[in-house]
Amino acid sequence: MKTLLELVVTGNTTEAVRLVETMLKDGFNPEALVKEALIPAMDEVGDLVQRGEYHIPDMLVAAKAMNACMALLKTALAVVVLKPSGKMVIGTVQGDLHDIGKNLVVTILEGSGLAVIDLGNDVPPDRFVEAIRQEDPDFVGLSALLTTTMLSMRDTVDAIGQAGLRGRVKVMIGGAPVTQEFADQIGADFYARDATAGREYARRTLAG
Numbered sequence: 589m590k591t592l593l594e595l596v597v598t599g600n601t602t603e604a605v606r607l608v609e610t611m612l613k614d615g616f617n618p619e620a621l622v623k624e625a626l627i628p629a630m631d632e633v634g635d636l637v638q639r640g641e642y643h644i645p646d647m648l649v650a651a652k653a654m655n656a657c658m659a660l661l662k663t664a665l666a667v668v669v670l671k672p673s674g675k676m677v678i679g680t681v682q683g684d685l686h687d688i689g690k691n692l693v694v695t696i697l698e699g700s701g702l703a704v705i706d707l708g709n710d711v712p713p714d715r716f717v718e719a720i721r722q723e724d725p726d727f728v729g730l731s732a733l734l735t736t737t738m739l740s741m742r743d744t745v746d747a748i749g750q751a752g753l754r755g756r757v758k759v760m761i762g763g764a765p766v767t768q769e770f771a772d773q774i775g776a777d778f779y780a781r782d783a784t785a786g787r788e789y790a791r792r793t794l795a796g
């Protein structure tokens with residue numbers, strides 16, 4: 589796990605992908621690979637940025653390695669265990685381009701049998717409103733990784749309310765800077781610490 593973490597932090601995509609392939613063949617649990625190597629790798633990159641040792645190009649190469657590993661793990665993670673039930677619209681809010689975490693949530697929730705409509709990143713509030721009207725989902729998932737774009741999260745929840753749709757959907761929010769306190773402040777239904785928490789919330793809610 590430590591080697592995989594280091595390969596992702598240093599952006600060595602070729603070797604990282606090769607190692608993931610080997611580990612999957614050797615029977616490593618794909619969810620454990622994500623939790624114990626890939627996510628900690630991104631945290632480490634964040635720390636290096638904060639200490640001024642890493643800059644944007646370093647973040648980009650590390651993110652590229654992360655995405656390449658995730659692409660490999662997607663199939664292994666998305667083994668559908670339940671018959672499809674429930675629907676979710678998800679996106680990273682306006683102004684925010686971070687989508688690694690959001691993509692992981694998509695994979696995990698699809699794997700638990702939810703139909704997920706992914707609006708991508710930098711999604712304006714109106715686009716979420718339009719998608720709720722069109723798709724009539726059970727859940728709306730909002731992701732933000734920047735303290736500045738947490739404000740877009742608030743705007744999105746407000747826009748859903750102003751469109752008269754708030755009673756029709758449960759809003760779950762997540763992303764590194766997001767907290768339970770913030771979720772309470774903006775009136776979201778659920779704060780998800782990680783993708784698994786989001787999946788458990790969806791399951792509980794759908795089970796009634």
Ligand code: B12
Nearest residue numbers: 634685686687688689729731735762763764780782783786
């Ligand atoms: C990779 C990365 C990038 C990549 C993104 C590539 C991509 N395609 O996503 C690039 C290089 C593009 C980038 C750009 C920038 N970044 Co950046 N980035 C990161 C980094 C290193 C990792 C983020 C990540 O992928 N984490 C791994 C994933 C799996 O974790 P996650 O997103 O938190 O998701 C998990 C949970 O939070 C949760 N979750 C997340 N969303 C949701 C939603 C729902 C519905 C649910 C249920 C759960 C859930 O589930 C996920 C999995 O369990 C972080 C550092 C960090 N530790 O966060 C900085 C970081 C977020 N970036 C930062 C900054 C400053 C920037 C830039 C402004 C830099 C610049 N000056 O240009 C730009 C902004 C661009 C923009 N407009 O968005 C700062 C933010 C500071 C702040 N507090 O606002 C950080 C914290 C780095 C730092 N320490 O300074 N970045």
